[in-house]
Amino acid sequence: MSKETASICESCHLDGERESRWTYSIGGMRFNLKDFLLVAIVGILILVSLLLWLVWGIVEAPLLPALIGGIPIVIGAVKGLLRKDMNVGLLISVALIASIIVGKYLPAAIVVFIMHLGEALENITLARSTKAIRKLLELRPRFARVRRNGQEVEVPAIEVRRGERVLVKSGERIPVDGIVVFGQAAVNKAPLTGESIPVEVGVGDEVFEATINEAGVLEIETTKVGRESMMGRIIELVEKVQLEKAPAQRIADRFARYFTPIILVITGLVYYLTGEIINAITVLIIACPCALVLATPTAVLAAVGNAARRGILIKGGRTLEATGQITAVVLDKTGTVTYGQSEVTNIKGFGNLSEREILLKAAVAEKFSEHPLARAVMRKAQAFGLNIPDSSDFKVYPGRGVVAYESGEKITLGNRKLLAEQGIKVPEEVAQFLMDQEEKGETPIILASEHHIEGVVTTADTLREKVSVVVEDLKKTGVKRIIMLTGDNERTARAIAGKLGIKEFLAEQLPEDKVNFVKKLKENYKVVVIGDGVNDAPALATAHVGIAMGAFGSDAAIEAADIALLTDDLTQAVQAIRLSRKTVQIIWSNIILFSLVINAIGMYLAAVGAVGPIAAAILHNVGSFAVIINSARLINYR
Numbered sequence: 001m002s003k004e005t006a007s008i009c010e011s012c013h014l015d016g017e018r019e020s021r022w023t024y025s026i027g028g029m030r031f032n033l034k035d036f037l038l039v040a041i042v043g044i045l046i047l048v049s050l051l052l053w054l055v056w057g058i059v060e061a062p063l064l065p066a067l068i069g070g071i072p073i074v075i076g077a078v079k080g081l082l083r084k085d086m087n088v089g090l091l092i093s094v095a096l097i098a099s100i101i102v103g104k105y106l107p108a109a110i111v112v113f114i115m116h117l118g119e120a121l122e123n124i125t126l127a128r129s130t131k132a133i134r135k136l137l138e139l140r141p142r143f144a145r146v147r148r149n150g151q152e153v154e155v156p157a158i159e160v161r162r163g164e165r166v167l168v169k170s171g172e173r174i175p176v177d178g179i180v181v182f183g184q185a186a187v188n189k190a191p192l193t194g195e196s197i198p199v200e201v202g203v204g205d206e207v208f209e210a211t212i213n214e215a216g217v218l219e220i221e222t223t224k225v226g227r228e229s230m231m232g233r234i235i236e237l238v239e240k241v242q243l244e245k246a247p248a249q250r251i252a253d254r255f256a257r258y259f260t261p262i263i264l265v266i267t268g269l270v271y272y273l274t275g276e277i278i279n280a281i282t283v284l285i286i287a288c289p290c291a292l293v294l295a296t297p298t299a300v301l302a303a304v305g306n307a308a309r310r311g312i313l314i315k316g317g318r319t320l321e322a323t324g325q326i327t328a329v330v331l332d333k334t335g336t337v338t339y340g341q342s343e344v345t346n347i348k349g350f351g352n353l354s355e356r357e358i359l360l361k362a363a364v365a366e367k368f369s370e371h372p373l374a375r376a377v378m379r380k381a382q383a384f385g386l387n388i389p390d391s392s393d394f395k396v397y398p399g400r401g402v403v404a405y406e407s408g409e410k411i412t413l414g415n416r417k418l419l420a421e422q423g424i425k426v427p428e429e430v431a432q433f434l435m436d437q438e439e440k441g442e443t444p445i446i447l448a449s450e451h452h453i454e455g456v457v458t459t460a461d462t463l464r465e466k467v468s469v470v471v472e473d474l475k476k477t478g479v480k481r482i483i484m485l486t487g488d489n490e491r492t493a494r495a496i497a498g499k500l501g502i503k504e505f506l507a508e509q510l511p512e513d514k515v516n517f518v519k520k521l522k523e524n525y526k527v528v529v530i531g532d533g534v535n536d537a538p539a540l541a542t543a544h545v546g547i548a549m550g551a552f553g554s555d556a557a558i559e560a561a562d563i564a565l566l567t568d569d570l571t572q573a574v575q576a577i578r579l580s581r582k583t584v585q586i587i588w589s590n591i592i593l594f595s596l597v598i599n600a601i602g603m604y605l606a607a608v609g610a611v612g613p614i615a616a617a618i619l620h621n622v623g624s625f626a627v628i629i630n631s632a633r634l635i636n637y638r
């Protein structure tokens with residue numbers, strides 16, 4: 001079995017060691033040949049010993065298969081004990097040794113057979129549930145056509161060096177992350193984002209490993225390969241998930257630790273009370289916590305792999321579990337419910353300056369700002385063909401605006417808060433104009449020189465059409481409160497929230513207010529914050545779960561968030577929440593139904609002698625198998 005699954009079910013294995021050279025793959029199914037060889041040998045020997053017994057009356061014959069199959073189990077158990085790991089093999093070993101001592105050779109042999117068969121089958125199914133990761137790996141092109149010394153050579157993709165030029169023909173997958181230096185093509189990002197829309201790329205555009213060149217020829221200058229590429233990072237994230245344990249898993253692990261001694265005590269009691277050694281042996285066989293140990297990791301892995309294929313990066317079992325319990329969703333306005341691409345829609349003078357002069361002053365003030373509003377102003381200034389000089393003493397007031405100086409003259413540009421702070425009065429006429437603009441859902445910013453107002457620049461952002469659908473869907477998944485937060489003014493916020501069907505919103509929130517709001521909300525709710533991961537990173541980090549949108553190619557956004565959506569599609573957030581809820585549901589059905597209930601009923605039946613050791617071994621494996629199959633449903637859950 002592959003290395004990644006070995007860690008999951010180690011404490012559940014009869015023998016801890018898994019050798020990859022015994023692993024074979026047929027039609028996508030991977031299985032361990034050693035597992036099946038042992039099953040076959042034990043099975044044949046049981047048949048032979050039955051013959052010996054029935055024909056010649058040799059009662060001791062089944063002892064041989066019991067020993068051949070049993071010794072590896074006992075060795076595994078002892079090894080486990082040496083690692084201070086109370087494993088399942090221990091319970092089975094005690095049961096085996098007890099059976100042999102009391103002369104129950106045939107049941108012992110059959111139990112050994114069933115345990116090995118069960119394990120062999122589970123290994124196949126477990127290997128299938130890591131299919132999620134292998135599916136991702138298969139998306140990576142293995143070879144790249146590189147131009148070296150004026151010649152085209154084919155080399156393994158991971159050996160391409162930064163700066164080398166890679167050629168990609170129509171129909172091929174791009175083998176590296178890089179910049180197009182020649183050619184033009186329609187590129188489909190579906191392998192990375194799940195969103196199958198071919199995008200035209202040309203010289204200077206960024207392209208990514210594993211995306212498909214659908215039409216055209218590209219020459220790409222390599223910037224990132226292997227682990228560093230976007231695809232490499234996605235795979236690394238998914239692989240890391242297995243190392244981090246979800247809370248439910250920790251509970252199960254702790255439980256499993258006490259399980260073995262408790263079961264041994266119960267077994268002793270059963271023997272003491274019933275006087276039947278067979279009942280006690282049966283209790284031991286049935287009680288193994290295999291299903292419990294498998295319950296969480298199998299589900300988490302299947303779900304995270306599923307999400308990754310759709311461009312949703314969930315950073316671990318803990319996140320998955322928290323997301324499954326979400327009751328409140330906080331949406332940032334700019335960049336989340338809007339596209340974050342503001343445009344200047346109106347310029348109005350309130351002094352002696354012309355429109356052009358107002359725009360020029362505004363652009364000087366915004367020149368060094370990265371804010372979406374600043375970019376809107378700069379774009380407009382460029383469209384006007386303005387030449388914008390540098391300012392001095394530029395200062396950003398987060399959530400309020402900017403102040404800058406141009407040849408000693410102060411320029412203030414921002415909202416009412418900023419003007420109040422700078423001691424500049426807003427006359428009635430201007431206030432009325434601001435309100436008119438805001439009622440439309442647009443965002444006016446005020447331009448002032450030293451002491452008085454020069455004009456107002458109004459900006460507007462485009463709303464995402466899908467937001468109202470998302471709000472409805474969130475309610476359907478059981479989210480109780482959906483709140484939009486913004487640093488923008490009350491009227492604009494109300495207009496936008498109204499258009500999108502968001503009932504609750506909070507306006508004029510400074511970044512620290514947003515953080516405090518999320519903190520308060522966390523007292524009564526499980527909170528998700530959805531943002532763009534750039535200027536709302538503190539709020540994302542404060543939430544139980546932070547979801548960053550449009551994280552494609554943005555390392556910062558991927559780092560900042562618990563869940564990173566590679567596309568700009570808000571419905572993916574809903575998908576992530578749905579998948580998480582389903583996962584939590586499956587984990588608990590695994591734990592309660594297939595582990596605890598089956599075990600409890602089985603132990604009772606065993607204690608009263610209603611089932612024997614063979615039925616117990618079957619029941620035990622049915623439980624583990626049910627857990628694996630139940631979790632595997634998440635691989636293709638939509």
Ligand code: ADP
Pocket residue numbers: 333334366369371373374397398399400401402413414415443444445485486487488489509510511535
């Ligand atoms: P949001 O919560 O929508 O992301 P911000 O907190 O970034 O908004 O900004 C809130 C408000 O502060 C803006 O609506 C605008 O009025 C003002 N503001 C912030 N930055 C700037 C800027 N660079 N230029 C002008 N106004 C700004």
Ligand code: MG
Pocket residue numbers: 332334335535536
């Ligand atoms: Mg913002």
